[in-house]
Amino acid sequence: MEKDVILRVNGKTHTVRVDPVTPLLYVLRNQLELNGPKYGCGIEVCGSCMVLMDGQAVPSCRIPVVEMAGRDIVTLEGLAASDGKLHPVQSAFVKEQAAQCGYCLNGMVMAAVALLGSNKKPDETEIRAGLDRNLCRCGTHTRIIKAVQRAANEF
Amino acid sequence: MKEVSYNPQFSRRKFINSLGCLTISFSLLGNAWAEAGPSLLEETLPGSLRHQPRLDAWLEVLSDGRVRVLIGKMELGQGVRTAIAQVAAEELDLSFDQVEVHLAETERTPNEGYTAGSGSMENSAMSVRYAAAFARQQLLEIAAQRWQTQPEQLTMNNGKVTQKGKKQILTFAQLLDGNQLQGEVKLPVKLKAPETYRYVGKAVPRTDIEQMVRAQAIYVQDLRMPGMVHARVVRPPAHGAKLLSFDEQAFAAKVPNLLKTVIDGTFLAVVAADEYQAILARQSALEHARWSDAPPLPGGQDLAGYIRKLPAKSQKVLDRGSTEALDQPDGKTVKASFFKPYQMHGSIGPSCGVALYKDGTLHVWTHSQGIYPFRDGLAKMLGLEPEKVHLIGTPGSGCYGHNGADDAATDAALVAMAMPGTPIRLQWMREDEHAWEPYGSAMGMEAEARLDEHGKISHWRYAVWSDGHSNRPNSQPGNLLAAWYLAKPFPQLTMGYFGGGYRNSEPYYDIPNLRIDAHAFVGPLRVSSLRSLGAYANIFAIESLMDELAEKAQQDPLAFRLAHSTDPRAIAVMKKLEKMIEGEKTAPNEGIGLAFSRYKNVASYCAVAAKVAVDKNSGVVKVRRMWAVLDAGQVINLDGIINQTEGCLIQATSWTLKEEVGFDQQQINTRDWTSYPIIRYTEVPNVEVAVIDHPDLEPLGAGEAAQAPTAAALVNAIYRASGKRIRHLPVKSSDVVG
Numbered sequence: 001m002e003k004d005v006i007l008r009v010n011g012k013t014h015t016v017r018v019d020p021v022t023p024l025l026y027v028l029r030n031q032l033e034l035n036g037p038k039y040g041c042g043i044e045v046c047g048s049c050m051v052l053m054d055g056q057a058v059p060s061c062r063i064p065v066v067e068m069a070g071r072d073i074v075t076l077e078g079l080a081a082s083d084g085k086l087h088p089v090q091s092a093f094v095k096e097q098a099a100q101c102g103y104c105l106n107g108m109v110m111a112a113v114a115l116l117g118s119n120k121k122p123d124e125t126e127i128r129a130g131l132d133r134n135l136c137r138c139g140t141h142t143r144i145i146k147a148v149q150r151a152a153n154e155f
Numbered sequence: 156m157k158e159v160s161y162n163p164q165f166s167r168r169k170f171i172n173s174l175g176c177l178t179i180s181f182s183l184l185g186n187a188w189a190e191a192g193p194s195l196l197e198e199t200l201p202g203s204l205r206h207q208p209r210l211d212a213w214l215e216v217l218s219d220g221r222v223r224v225l226i227g228k229m230e231l232g233q234g235v236r237t238a239i240a241q242v243a244a245e246e247l248d249l250s251f252d253q254v255e256v257h258l259a260e261t262e263r264t265p266n267e268g269y270t271a272g273s274g275s276m277e278n279s280a281m282s283v284r285y286a287a288a289f290a291r292q293q294l295l296e297i298a299a300q301r302w303q304t305q306p307e308q309l310t311m312n313n314g315k316v317t318q319k320g321k322k323q324i325l326t327f328a329q330l331l332d333g334n335q336l337q338g339e340v341k342l343p344v345k346l347k348a349p350e351t352y353r354y355v356g357k358a359v360p361r362t363d364i365e366q367m368v369r370a371q372a373i374y375v376q377d378l379r380m381p382g383m384v385h386a387r388v389v390r391p392p393a394h395g396a397k398l399l400s401f402d403e404q405a406f407a408a409k410v411p412n413l414l415k416t417v418i419d420g421t422f423l424a425v426v427a428a429d430e431y432q433a434i435l436a437r438q439s440a441l442e443h444a445r446w447s448d449a450p451p452l453p454g455g456q457d458l459a460g461y462i463r464k465l466p467a468k469s470q471k472v473l474d475r476g477s478t479e480a481l482d483q484p485d486g487k488t489v490k491a492s493f494f495k496p497y498q499m500h501g502s503i504g505p506s507c508g509v510a511l512y513k514d515g516t517l518h519v520w521t522h523s524q525g526i527y528p529f530r531d532g533l534a535k536m537l538g539l540e541p542e543k544v545h546l547i548g549t550p551g552s553g554c555y556g557h558n559g560a561d562d563a564a565t566d567a568a569l570v571a572m573a574m575p576g577t578p579i580r581l582q583w584m585r586e587d588e589h590a591w592e593p594y595g596s597a598m599g600m601e602a603e604a605r606l607d608e609h610g611k612i613s614h615w616r617y618a619v620w621s622d623g624h625s626n627r628p629n630s631q632p633g634n635l636l637a638a639w640y641l642a643k644p645f646p647q648l649t650m651g652y653f654g655g656g657y658r659n660s661e662p663y664y665d666i667p668n669l670r671i672d673a674h675a676f677v678g679p680l681r682v683s684s685l686r687s688l689g690a691y692a693n694i695f696a697i698e699s700l701m702d703e704l705a706e707k708a709q710q711d712p713l714a715f716r717l718a719h720s721t722d723p724r725a726i727a728v729m730k731k732l733e734k735m736i737e738g739e740k741t742a743p744n745e746g747i748g749l750a751f752s753r754y755k756n757v758a759s760y761c762a763v764a765a766k767v768a769v770d771k772n773s774g775v776v777k778v779r780r781m782w783a784v785l786d787a788g789q790v791i792n793l794d795g796i797i798n799q800t801e802g803c804l805i806q807a808t809s810w811t812l813k814e815e816v817g818f819d820q821q822q823i824n825t826r827d828w829t830s831y832p833i834i835r836y837t838e839v840p841n842v843e844v845a846v847i848d849h850p851d852l853e854p855l856g857a858g859e860a861a862q863a864p865t866a867a868a869l870v871n872a873i874y875r876a877s878g879k880r881i882r883h884l885p886v887k888s889s890d891v892v893g
Contacts, residue, residue, distance in 0.1 A: 001411070022431040030430050035377045036370035040503050041585045045828045048503055076370040090368040097360055097794055100802055101232030101553030102367035103376075103504040109368060128836040135828060137503050138232050138553040139805030141839040143798070 010078030036076025047134030057114035100138030201281035227267030246287035259548030273856020358794035393449035420642035476668030504552030508564030510571035522551025536632035595685030610708035624655025655688030698867030746875025750867035774888025807865035809834035
């Protein structure tokens with residue numbers, strides 16, 4: 001059942017012994033003890049478990065970990081510089097106070113980073129489209145849009 | 156922070172010592188010096204402080220001179236931690252970073268009931284304000300004795316006390332010299348004058364948002380402990396179904412990584428060392444369980460009509476003057492019926508509890524909104540003494556009401572009791588949360604009013620039909636989901652608190668003849684507190700009717716409301732809103748609607764406007780912009796109030812346009828975000844919030860005030876854009892089309 005799976009996460013290579021069908025999310029949270037990606041729906045519709053896979057924001061709650069071989073995974077933990085300096089998107093979320101409970105924040109930040117990676121100066125419509133896979137229940141959407149605009153200006 | 160270390164042997168005192176905390180003590184001295192002008196004195200202490208007046212229950216001075224504040228409220232995303240620290244830093248003249256806040260933990264923090272009803276500022280923050288101000292008086296008195304001078308000769312700044320014209324400095328810790336504070340907060344307490352505030356009223360940033368972006372372990376879902384294992388609960392297909400049989404042998408054969416199956420009556424949970432293996436075990440367990448049929452649900456029926464025919468306990472809420480004139484068939488009366496469906500809290504993160512039963516004590520980490528009443532109910536269910544149940548409030552995913560938090564923690568506790576010594580993390584699956592959380596009740600409203608010859612409302616009659624709005628634990632096992640399903644069950648309690656059903660049922664307008672009735676039914680679905688309780692539906696009905704009456708009176712909707720208002724603060728928020736939307740242009744398919752309410756009729760004032768565009772061919776409603784003006788008395792944290800109000804506008808827009816719990820005759824069938832959609836980015840309006848600050852008044856809760864007027868502002872805007880009156884929520888395109 002279990003086998004060794006090699007994963008590249010946040011610039012480091014890890015070998016984890018795990019049932020290879022385990023979705024990436026659980027391996028990140030439990031074997032690698034990362035808190036960024038969160039379980040939300042398990043069927044890729046809420047975005048709270050998003051990670052960057054080769055620069056694209058993707059949900060991690062269904063994709064089997066075994067399919068991650070050779071991929072470059074970045075989680076929320078991997079965005080800040082090694083000296084602790086926040087990524088411009090993280091910093092913009094703090095400056096705009098773009099959270100209430102913050103449970104969805106992981107996915108929002110990852111989706112925003114991916115968006116700005118492919119479109120350095122998105123307009124408001126493009127930001128909304130870029131974050132549309134991510135659900136927020138507290139209603140912080142408009143602050144998050146402002147945070148992404150701020151990050152785009154400061155990038 | 157990868158791991159939360161925990162030693163359950165810690166006693167409270169040891170815990171304090173281990174963190175280098177120095178508690179304060181002295182005999183209460185005469186405080187004749189504490190002269191205060193009458194404007195600074197209150198008649199009574201704030202609510203929470205009346206129940207727990209001991210100063211050391213609220214404040215601890217740490218050995219480094221900083222202060223720890225203890226409160227019984229939970230962080231729900233409303234930023235309570237920051238607001239409390241602002242108030243304490245203000246009264247003790249500390250810098251903001253010299254204050255830390257310890258939230259809800261049994262036997263550690265004061266018992267402040269529930270974090271609910273927008274009450275944290277009015278109760279908790281005001282208790283901290285008085286406790287901190289009282290502590291300030293005492294600290295100055297001690298310093299004055301030490302230096303043989305008068306308190307008036309001393310100054311306090313950033314945790315240091317100095318004597319005017321002298322160089323000596325004492326920190327709080329030095330002043331107290333290892334002693335303990337044992338006094339009770341007593342009036343009179345001299346409070347700081349608002350014009351000297353450094354922190355209160357300012358937009359002090361929340362410090363926990365940086366922790367969030369750094370992915371630090373701050374949620375109960377993030378807890379990790381040595382030896383912790385993962386559990387999942389296996390619920391029946393529907394409420395009331397019983398577990399007939401479970402083929403444990405066949406199940407165990409299919410699930411090689413199973414650690415344990417816990418069965419108690421119909422309560423069924425599975426445990427594995429690995430979280431995903433626990434999820435697979437749950438799926439497999441569902442295939443090996445046979446359940447009885449559940450009592451039928453009224454699926455497929457007209458719910459609006461159904462709830463009004465249920466047996467109801469009726470009460471007269473208000474009866475003023477005579478409303479008989481409403482029955483005259485002379486065309487001067489406007490009458491309409493309204494409906495709001497069952498709606499979910501819909502937390503993005505399914506509820507989670509972590510539990511450990513060790514050495515005769517059960518420790519539970521929970522995002523419950525009321526740790527003490529939950530503790531007492533849980534202890535009774537498990538047959539433990541309350542002192543043997545230790546609850547540690549730990550933030551979860553936002554809920555704004557009674558979601559699955561207490562139930563998931565109860566599930567974890569049942570598993571922990573069956574596996575002593577092993578920490579259990581149990582998170583609900585998405586469908587557990589969607590199908591089993593207690594919903595906000597469906598409600599029916601009937602409103603009618605009559606205009607006099609001057610176009611003013613002379614008579615008003617209103618009736619509301621609703622289930623209860625609080626079935627929180629309330630120290631009773633019968634409000635805990637798992638308790639109903641144990642081999643020795645605790646029957647489900649219904650109709651805990653009905654007051655929420657008629658919350659805001661009285662219009663906050665001057666109307667001479669008024670009659671309000673409330674009809675309490677026990678409905679088909681499990682219900683409890685959802686943000687603003689019945690105020691959302693009642694204001695939807697009242698403010699819709701106000702719009703219809705304004706039209707009948709041929710008056711501007713805002714002017715019509717102002718003509719029925721005498722409270723200057725109500726008038727001020729409406730006039731401010733008028734200014735904000737002044738000059739906003741609308742296309743032919745667009746409209747602006749507005750609504751007003753004062754939350755609970757005694758708390759925050761809020762006026763909301765919405766601008767919508769309606770596609771009359773498709774019936775699609777697009778919310779373009781929303782505005783809100785809020786008066787929450789004294790502002791504690793300006794950005795916190797704005798954030799909460801923006802959130803209310805967006806969340807209530809989602810409720811109004813999209814949300815309805817669905818069920819057939821057997822079960823809930825809205826079990827994911829596809830069948831129960833909520834608002835997404837491409838649908839969210841841009842929002843603008845203005846706050847009117849009253850530094851000299853008491854603060855009022857702001858977390859729910861905008862929830863109530865939002866629905867009416869939206870449907871009134873839809874009417875302006877399309878000519879269609881929406882009286883049945885959520886708004887359906889078929890009701891708007893044409």
